[in-house]
Amino acid sequence: MIYNKLTLKYLLDESQKEYSNNPSLSFVGKESLTYNEVATVVQNISGILLTLSIEKGDRIAILGENSPNWGISYFAITNIGAVAVPILTDFSEIEIENILAHSEAKAIFISAKLYAKIGKERLKKIDTVILLNSFELIDDSLVNNHSEYISLSQLLTPRFNSADFPVPAEDDLAVILYTSGTTGRSKGVMLSHKNIVSNIISTLKIQKGTHEDRLLSILPLSHSYECTIGFLLPFSCGSSIFYLDKPPIASILISAMQTIKPTMILTVPLIIEKIYQKKIHPELTSSSFKKFLFGFTPTRKLMHRVAAKKLYETFGGKLHFFGVGGAKLSFEVEQFLYEGHFPYSIGYGMTETSPLISGCTPKIIGFRQAGYSLPGQGLRIGNPNPENGEGEIQVSGANVMIGYYKEPDLTRKIFTEDGWLKTGDLGLLNSKGYIELKGRSKNMILGPSGENIYPEEIEEVLNNHDLVSESLVYELKGKLIARVNLNYEEIERRYSNLRDAAINMQQTIDTEIDEIIEEIRAYVNSRVSKYSKVNLIIIQTEPFEKTPTQKIKRFLYTRG
Numbered sequence: 001m002i003y004n005k006l007t008l009k010y011l012l013d014e015s016q017k018e019y020s021n022n023p024s025l026s027f028v029g030k031e032s033l034t035y036n037e038v039a040t041v042v043q044n045i046s047g048i049l050l051t052l053s054i055e056k057g058d059r060i061a062i063l064g065e066n067s068p069n070w071g072i073s074y075f076a077i078t079n080i081g082a083v084a085v086p087i088l089t090d091f092s093e094i095e096i097e098n099i100l101a102h103s104e105a106k107a108i109f110i111s112a113k114l115y116a117k118i119g120k121e122r123l124k125k126i127d128t129v130i131l132l133n134s135f136e137l138i139d140d141s142l143v144n145n146h147s148e149y150i151s152l153s154q155l156l157t158p159r160f161n162s163a164d165f166p167v168p169a170e171d172d173l174a175v176i177l178y179t180s181g182t183t184g185r186s187k188g189v190m191l192s193h194k195n196i197v198s199n200i201i202s203t204l205k206i207q208k209g210t211h212e213d214r215l216l217s218i219l220p221l222s223h224s225y226e227c228t229i230g231f232l233l234p235f236s237c238g239s240s241i242f243y244l245d246k247p248p249i250a251s252i253l254i255s256a257m258q259t260i261k262p263t264m265i266l267t268v269p270l271i272i273e274k275i276y277q278k279k280i281h282p283e284l285t286s287s288s289f290k291k292f293l294f295g296f297t298p299t300r301k302l303m304h305r306v307a308a309k310k311l312y313e314t315f316g317g318k319l320h321f322f323g324v325g326g327a328k329l330s331f332e333v334e335q336f337l338y339e340g341h342f343p344y345s346i347g348y349g350m351t352e353t354s355p356l357i358s359g360c361t362p363k364i365i366g367f368r369q370a371g372y373s374l375p376g377q378g379l380r381i382g383n384p385n386p387e388n389g390e391g392e393i394q395v396s397g398a399n400v401m402i403g404y405y406k407e408p409d410l411t412r413k414i415f416t417e418d419g420w421l422k423t424g425d426l427g428l429l430n431s432k433g434y435i436e437l438k439g440r441s442k443n444m445i446l447g448p449s450g451e452n453i454y455p456e457e458i459e460e461v462l463n464n465h466d467l468v469s470e471s472l473v474y475e476l477k478g479k480l481i482a483r484v485n486l487n488y489e490e491i492e493r494r495y496s497n498l499r500d501a502a503i504n505m506q507q508t509i510d511t512e513i514d515e516i517i518e519e520i521r522a523y524v525n526s527r528v529s530k531y532s533k534v535n536l537i538i539i540q541t542e543p544f545e546k547t548p549t550q551k552i553k554r555f556l557y558t559r560g
Helices: 008-018 035-051 068-078 093-103 112-117 120-125 193-204 224-236 250-260 269-284 288-294 297-314 331-339 408-414 455-463 488-494 505-525
Strands: 023-027 059-063 083-086 107-110 128-131 173-178 188-192 214-217 240-243 264-267 321-324 344-346 356-359 378-382 391-396 421-429 435-440 468-476 479-486 536-539
Touching (some): 008 068, 008 193, 008 224, 023 035, 023 068, 035 068, 059 093, 093 120, 107 112, 173 193, 193 224, 193 356, 269 297, 288 297, 297 331, 331 344, 331 455, 378 421, 435 455, 455 479
Parallel strands (some): 023 240, 059 107, 107 128, 264 321, 321 344
Antiparallel strands (some): 173 188, 378 391, 391 421, 421 435, 468 479
């Protein structure tokens, strides 16, 4: 598609023309809407919004699970120059209330399942509430009486002349995305039509999409990563996009993959890491003989090839792009994907850049690298260390956000004096032009002799230990502390010979805890530099709290 105008309305219109009768959005196992049908429903809902006194620039929230109707609502809002405010479904009621109040949302599309998350006082302040499941208008007094809903029916029959609609411009605000970062403060990232569409165009220059692609969407659409790369990008290519109408447990996911045989999937590290830790690695090391073979590089690579081929078939056998982003992938899991020749790709980005900053195709993936800078975008290393080239990654280009909503001071702070966005991520550009990420600048610890210590690198070593599920490293009173969430399945397997029917798992851990801690501490300290050695290991009994992209909320655990 050649873009004569960088707006979401143009993307929708051109996709309708180019792929009119192609299958577009659907639940797995259900009949798909065609591109023409999606555009017709979008036009009708846009028209209805206008009749409900929605004007260009008004903020309209979307709170619901992934579905075809979520994407339709997003297009219907941006189609008339209104501003979409996607809200993550796992936000608390207080967080949702704050977002609705801060954005001054005039209307909301909301799923029946999440309706109770909106307080009655807030509902009184919202002019229009539309049920996302069926596009029915809800009167709060009738919410428990479905027969009295005001129906928005016949949406597949054109009812409005789009010539009467407001027309969004490229630089108009399209979306406000409220992030839930690891620092605890949620900010409203303002993205224009040009921001988003330019990022799609740049991404397609490194990874093509076609009308023959089938994408299974499993990450939340309310996050920039899935919305831009997992919805808008394939939509611009005429691809078929499938959603789950059930919780994404392993059996549901596998069944869905066998049904649609996806060619593309986007995921976050935690998902593939769980698959590896719970299924693949235990099988690769299930006997003493297998462990022996796994310890040698040539046989390990062969074992990885066999296991990756099996995983590929489990995923439907047609994948050509398995995108991983949102956080850093563990060394052990990436080693499996890389040596197994699995078609994976590592991407790097942030909501403020719409979101992708770097990436590459699976064919040219670099091990432990995050691809190369997107075409048409500026990328530099700010104040690089003269010894190793490490510094803050900074970005400029059409994909960089307008700023933070109602936060001029925060906006000023994130830009350099010459207008480059400061990502807050430390990294370097290697000799091939690929980005190597080191960690967040705010997490970096200054060693006793001025050394840069990256907690993420120590955590990576810790997480490779069989008895560690997750970890978090921080400094306290000049000492390096590691909080460790244990891999209880592996502990149970290792110490099964010490247990009898009267002894439960926790008793086993309590008995062997000193041995476990010392083994983990010795393991990590033998694999890191002398100034990165861990002084104390604390057992984190509950799983770490995480952001929607499965990053640990560090601020909850590192307060002195």
